[in-house]
Amino acid sequence: MKEREVDFRALDYVSTYDDNLSCPICRSAFVDPVVVSDCDHHFCRDCLDYTSSWNQRSGTCPICRRAGRLNGSGSASKLLVNMLDELVVKCPKEAEGCDKQIKRGHLVDHINIYCQYTLVDCPQPECELKVRRKDAAQCLHQPVACLACRQNMTVQDLDSHWRNDCADHHVPCPSCAASIPYRYQKTHLALHCPETNAACPARQFGCPFNTKRKHLPSHALMCSLAKLAPYLSAQQQRQDEQDQARLLQEKKLATLQQDLDYYKMQPQQEKRVAAPPEDTSYFANNLADFELSDFEDFQPHASPTQHLLSLHENLREEVSRQANTIHEVDTRLSMMLLNENMRLKDELAYQGAQLSALMRQVGWLTNARLQSVQPNLVSPTDPADQGPSDSSRINPRLPVRRTTDEGRTKL
Structure with a gap:
């Protein structure tokens, strides 16, 4: 079996190792360490060979710049090698599924003999x-077809195809037992499954109701916050936009205030250097080209301080306008909520009145039914049992109940 090479510098160590075990050139744990005899500095063999100031016959140490050489092979002490072999690392095939953690000295044997995710030759002689x-145990490069979508692929790609790509591979939902594509299972459970628990659409506005998704429509019909959720969301979005605009204006105002404070702190004794006199010959010679109406609206500032003060006033007016707009939006929202609550109260009162009237009608119909099925208590018709007069054969009726609300009795 061909032994596979392992890049020890690309290993992922489970725990941090001591700085004394790292190469000063590559800054990773020593790989095949060697020692310079004259100064006892340790390096990786490859790192030292690639250093321009070093060669096998003569050279200088990359650290102390002293002349040095290697005694024999230059290998480091066995103690240092054992300490390096005891470092625990993760398998290089971790990304492919191997979760083993082994000592660095056993890593080569693990890759070449034991790791289940190492690539080896296919068992089929004709497969390369x-x-x-x-x-x-078997060749995974044989062509097969997906049982769901009939797409051709190899055996080793079939599992990932079912998990990610196949649109016809259906599995039952663990909650509602509905048949859904495998790749949409998580989306179905999170957004569409009627048997999973879900919160009220107005949860962000204060409704704590939580039930199965199939019961949410009936709850939304009774929840006043759910009815107002679209309007509240729109108002919240507008308020967020207003807040962002207000923060931007406040930042600009703070910047201008800092500049204004800086100019105010300047000593009054400092005067500007007088500017050289301007050449007015141009204006004198070209005065006919200008009209007075062109300069009526032009009012230059006397100083930078006045300019900043004007900007400060403009920003103050803008902030006031934004504050008034936010206050107006809040007032409209409060009035809308108040009107909606009054409407809901009126609907509840109307429903209560309808329910009371329905209960009275049911009571009246129940009393009428009881009176209609009341039996007439009549004596037997046998002549031998008849009394001397007809009036003794008939028992008097029970008193008739009143059908009005005043004489109605509770059942």
């Missing part, structure tokens, strides 16, 4: 491709 060691 590689397979993972755990799948080496």
Whole structure:
């Protein structure tokens, strides 16, 4: 079996190691360490060979710049090598699924003999491709077709195809038992499954109701916050935009205020250097080209301080306008909520009155039914049992109940 090379500098160590075990050139743990005999500095063999100031016959140490050489092979002490071999690292095949953590001294044997995710030769003699060691019992490069969508692929790609690509591979939902594509299972559970728990659409506005998704429509019909959720969301979005604009204006105002304070702190004794006199010959010679109406609206500032003060006033007016707009939006929202609450109260009162009238009608119909089925208590018609007069054969009726609300009795 061909031994595979391992890049020890690309290993992921489980825990941090001591700085004394790292090479001063590559800044990773020593790989095949060597020692310079004259100064006892340690380096990786490859790092030292690639250094321009060093060669096998003569050279200078990359650290102390002293002349040095290697005694024999230059290998470091066995103690240092053992300490490096005891460092625990993760398998280089971790990204492919191997979760083993082994000592660095056993890493080569793990890759070449034990790791189930190392690529090995395919068991089929005519196949020249590689397979993972755990799948080496059969050739995974044989062409197969997906049972759901009939797409052609190899055996090793079938599992990932079912998980990510196949649109016809359906699985039952664990909650509602609905048949859905496998790749949409998480989306179905999060957004569409009627048997999973979901919060009220107005949860962000204060409704704590939480039930199965199939019961949310009936709750939304009774929840006043759910009815107002679209309007509240729109108002919240507008308020956020207003807040962002207000913060931007405040930042600009703060910047201008800082500049204004800076100019005010300047000593009054400092005067501007007098500017050289301007050449007015141009204006004198070209005065006919200008009209007075062109300069009526032009009012230059006497100083930078006045300019900043004017900007300060403009920003103050803008902030006031934004504050008034926010106050107006809040007032409209409060009035809308008040009107909606009054309407809901009127609907509840109307429903209560309808329910009371319905209960009175049911009571009246129940009393009428009881009176209609009341039996007439009549004596037997046998002549031998008849009394001397007809009036003794008939028992008097029970008193008739009143059908009005005043004489109605509770059942």
